[in-house]
Amino acid sequence: MADNPSNRGQRGFHRGRRGPDRRSGGSRGNDRSSERGVERGNERGGERGQDRSQDSRPQAGGPAPVRTDNADVAQIMREVRTRIAQRHGITLTDQHVEELAARRLEAVLDVRGLSPELLDQLRRAAGNRSVDVPTGAQAASFEFEADTLYDTPRGLLRAIRRVLNPILKLFFNPEPLVMALNQQARLNTAAAEREAERVAQQAEWNALHYALLQRLTSELAKLSLEAQHLTQQVESLSAKVDFNDRRVRGLEGGVHLAEVRSAPTQSPRQQESGSPAPAASEGGSGDGARRKRRRRRGRRPGGPDLPPGSGGPQMGGGEDSDGGEDDGPDEGPFADSGDESGPGAGEGGYRERPTPEPVQAEPTVHTQTGSAAPSDPVEP
């Protein structure tokens, strides 16, 4: 079983998923779950059928902990909410968003040099619609009638004035004066009422403007958070694409390498049976090139001592193939390709642009055909 190439490939594949791909399949902080949330977990569950319900381990992307009989509702609801938040791209509560928006609002107002008093006034107006405004009656609290000129709270004085009034009228006519003052009182009242109405309207407008401003900043805050999240998602997806690209190239390289390895093992038998090797049949320089290559390999540290399937440093996963128990007996073409996408390569796939390591595998094909010997990549 251990020597079965397909099994080795399987192990190699799993080791490869130690990288970002495996993380992306996790239930938290992943892209797929944020794309499809709960549905994905359930669809996967549908695919896996009964095994899924028996598996007590957390399932990637799905509502795994609820499989057991002791379903924990609090945990399930936390997961549901987390997934919804991830799908939205905003893990903040509304209150947090409001606080963020309030800070942004203040920053905007500061930049524009708005006085703090005005901001306070706006806030007060938003919170309290009942603004104290002078009413028309308060502003013009007197009425000017014909006898207002002669009025007094003292009765005796009022009587004397009434008696002397005809004498006063001998000197001038007070009627136009009374009429003018009366008119002025009415105008005052009307103006005060208009002013009160204007102030009230202004207060309402202020409140409305402040509320609008608050909502706009809240929406802006939400949108910017969402944009931030989407940017991260795009970055993550592009990293994943790069990583997959590398992995595909690594696998291709591994396949070609296996073909290359199989060629030397066949040739002695072919020689024994008297049939010429394909490389030799293609060109006379083939054996010489192969010998040269073997010599160069032999000069490399550990080159000739490596087991036949190890692939050597040529695979670009040298560090991975050196250490770790996992790397021991299973190493072969598939295992090497797995190493290619292993911890080092996998994590690097998220952090940096892919290095052109797998391209090394392509010239080996040329070596096999003997047509690309000058560009042999193993040249130190």
Added chain:
Amino acid sequence: MKLLVVVQRYGAAINGGAELHARHLAEHLARFADVRVLTTCAKDYITWRNELPPGETELDGIPVERFPVAQEREMLDFARRSRTVFGAEHSVADELAWMDSQGPTSPALVNRVRALRHTCDFALFFCARYYQAFYGCRAVPEKAVLVPTAEREPSMGLAVVGQVFRGVRAVMYNSPEERAMVEDLTGNQSVPGTVVGVGIDVDRRGDPARFRARYGVTGPCLVYVGRVDRNKGCAELFEYFLSLVRTMPAAPTLVLIGAAVMPVPDHPRIRHLGFVSDEEKFDAIAAATALVMPSPFESLSMVVLEAWAQARPVLVNGRCEVLRGQCLRANGGLFYDTREEFAAALRLLLEDTPLATALGRNGQQYCRREYAWPVIERKYQSMLEALSREPAPSPARMAPLPGWFARRRRNLPAAATRVAAAATSLEAGQERYS
């Protein structure tokens, strides 16, 4: 032991939550006590119109005395007084006028309670916010055991209601959340109390095939049982459900059971069956993938317990602390606050059969543990026996109503504001009594 059960309505055809609670409890307490029910002649909880004959009758072996309601509820007057006491500074006189306006105003019933105070051991008063409980508890405070069935509603913030909570002998709560809320609002921690709830028949089973055959319901279905009412969260339920149906081809059928007081959307996935028999209700619950309870205000949902008794999971409104608390304690259902949570939770219940089964089974075990009738009877028995052993407190423990002038002083805050302010301490209360 002689017990009085005082409730606003009582009868076989009366299916209000508190009324049903009172009837079931009276029938079960009758096994170990001499129970007498005092109630009104009203059948309609909105108008309190006298529709049943006054006098003594017997229902299921329990004597029932009915008393006429002195005045029907005037809706405009009630709305005006509600605005005053819930939303503005007001006086004790305003609160008392609100209580009279709400009803069921039956001084004869209260007089009868007062007359029986020496012949009964205890009187169980249902629904603290109603007239008969308020004045009944004030009439016989040393015998009064209150079953408040309190929800998070503005009337719980009234000062006079708080006095009643502080003056009775004991309080039987429906849930830890209810107890926490009442204690926060009224400060009645010194009054003996326990969380009991109401018992249900945990062995009753419905026949899903019969329900499906009778109503032609195929595929998964979500069942709602109760009044189809905006106040019960049905508008929100329809909105959430219809938005889910638009994105989910395999959405379940929403089956509604109960009278509708709001328009039901005309949609092939929504089936309104109206009022059905108990048997059909149990069949429907048995056929359901899950029972949904969208009400944001519940003191105890018997339907949820009935669903759990049949091992069906539930999906409840998470804004109702009681329902959410029950789901968490029982591990028997999911809850939602938003449209997306509704969709995600419903999808989980529909698509993850092992989870739905596990939740239903948990709910069933919780029901058997907490809400089987023997458990409830035992809790009532122990509480009443404990109270019997104690010396009867002085009736003066119930604070008297203020005098003429003090009663008219407008110094009480808006009741709704008080209730809203108490919301912050709920989490602590849940931890305290869960």
